[in-house]
Amino acid sequence: MAARTIPIHPAPSSAFEYLTTKKDELVGWARKFSIFPYPFVTACCAMEFMSVSSTPYDTDRFGAALPRFSPRQSDLLMVVGTLTHKQAPVLRKVYEQMCEPKWVMAFGACATSGGFYQNYAAVAGIDKIIPVDIYVPGCPPRPETVIDAIMKLQDRIAHSHHPIINKNF
Amino acid sequence: MTSRLDNVQQQLGLQVSGASRSHGSLVLELARADLLPVVQRLKTEFAFDLLLDVTAVDWPLKTPRFEVVYHLYSTQHRDRVRIKTAVELADPAVESLVSLYGSAHFMERECHDMYGIVFRGNPDLRPILLYEGFVGHPLRKDYGKHDEQPLVPYRI
Numbered sequence: 001m002a003a004r005t006i007p008i009h010p011a012p013s014s015a016f017e018y019l020t021t022k023k024d025e026l027v028g029w030a031r032k033f034s035i036f037p038y039p040f041v042t043a044c045c046a047m048e049f050m051s052v053s054s055t056p057y058d059t060d061r062f063g064a065a066l067p068r069f070s071p072r073q074s075d076l077l078m079v080v081g082t083l084t085h086k087q088a089p090v091l092r093k094v095y096e097q098m099c100e101p102k103w104v105m106a107f108g109a110c111a112t113s114g115g116f117y118q119n120y121a122a123v124a125g126i127d128k129i130i131p132v133d134i135y136v137p138g139c140p141p142r143p144e145t146v147i148d149a150i151m152k153l154q155d156r157i158a159h160s161h162h163p164i165i166n167k168n169f
Numbered sequence: 170m171t172s173r174l175d176n177v178q179q180q181l182g183l184q185v186s187g188a189s190r191s192h193g194s195l196v197l198e199l200a201r202a203d204l205l206p207v208v209q210r211l212k213t214e215f216a217f218d219l220l221l222d223v224t225a226v227d228w229p230l231k232t233p234r235f236e237v238v239y240h241l242y243s244t245q246h247r248d249r250v251r252i253k254t255a256v257e258l259a260d261p262a263v264e265s266l267v268s269l270y271g272s273a274h275f276m277e278r279e280c281h282d283m284y285g286i287v288f289r290g291n292p293d294l295r296p297i298l299l300y301e302g303f304v305g306h307p308l309r310k311d312y313g314k315h316d317e318q319p320l321v322p323y324r325i
Contacts, residue, residue: 086300088321120307120316128323 027162032154033063038074043081045108048140057143071097082110194249217241220270225284265290283308
């Protein structure tokens with residue numbers, strides 16, 4: 001899907017005078033470039049998460065680099081690694097503490113489906129506990145895969161409805 | 170020339186119901202009642218000062234069904250001894266080694282979690298890797314491969 005741009009109508013003198021857009025489009029455009037992630041990092045995928053956050057791949061290009069270690073300040077819950085049954089209540093509490101709008105990324109095979117853990121200890125996919133917006137396959141995922149997921153999520157944010165302030169706006 | 174481990178085996182003599190060698194370490198099979206005295210001797214007389222591991226093996230077709238396995242190491246002589254004690258399913262209990270080795274506390278808790286071995290004398294056998302309310306012992310062979318005990322109700 002082609003990215004939409006905000007139409008800017010320059011005045012004849014080329015001075016910036018006004019722009020027209022839709023509220024959802026404007027808010028979506030702003031929000032998609034300020035995804036503050038909360039890294040819920042439980043396992044070896046953490047290495048790949050560090051790799052994708054640091055200079056060579058640099059998720060800061062998408063406004064998704066600065067990790068917030070408080071759920072209340074974050075928008076994107078990145079569940080990086082295996083989730084055990086013992087941790088499941090913690091994950092749900094973190095998710096419930098996040099303010100709207102919030103999105104969830106299942107990072108790697110374990111968070112997506114349990115991966116090769118099919119036993120008493122592991123939850124077979126975090127979507128059994130909390131709703132998930134985007135799944136990243138791989139064990140661990142390549143950085144390109146993660147960047148692709150972030151871009152797809154940005155696309156979704158840009159094109160969704162953003163109810164803000166009150167019901168009239 | 171007899172090695173140190175031969176000497177250990179010889180001196181323990183009748184307290185041991187079976188002895189062999191495996192990968193350079195001495196393997197001792199002990200009756201349940203002999204466990205604590207023999208480990209006491211190994212620690213004080215033969216300088217096995219480090220308890221490396223406490224675990225168990227479940228042999229579903231054997232009686233007695235469980236083998237509790239201890240690994241000891243001597244930091245002075247750099248050699249190892251492995252101790253096996255067989256226990257029944259009906260009474261899966263052995264004496265705890267916490268009076269001799271502090272590291273036994275957590276390792277015995279883990280073994281209790283996974284195999285349900287009761288360590289008499291361990292003051293705190295609460296779950297360490299599992300959670301409160303978990304029923305059964307997941308590393309026993311009769312624990313179902315897909316038996317899950319979720320703490321959070323599933324959405325789907």
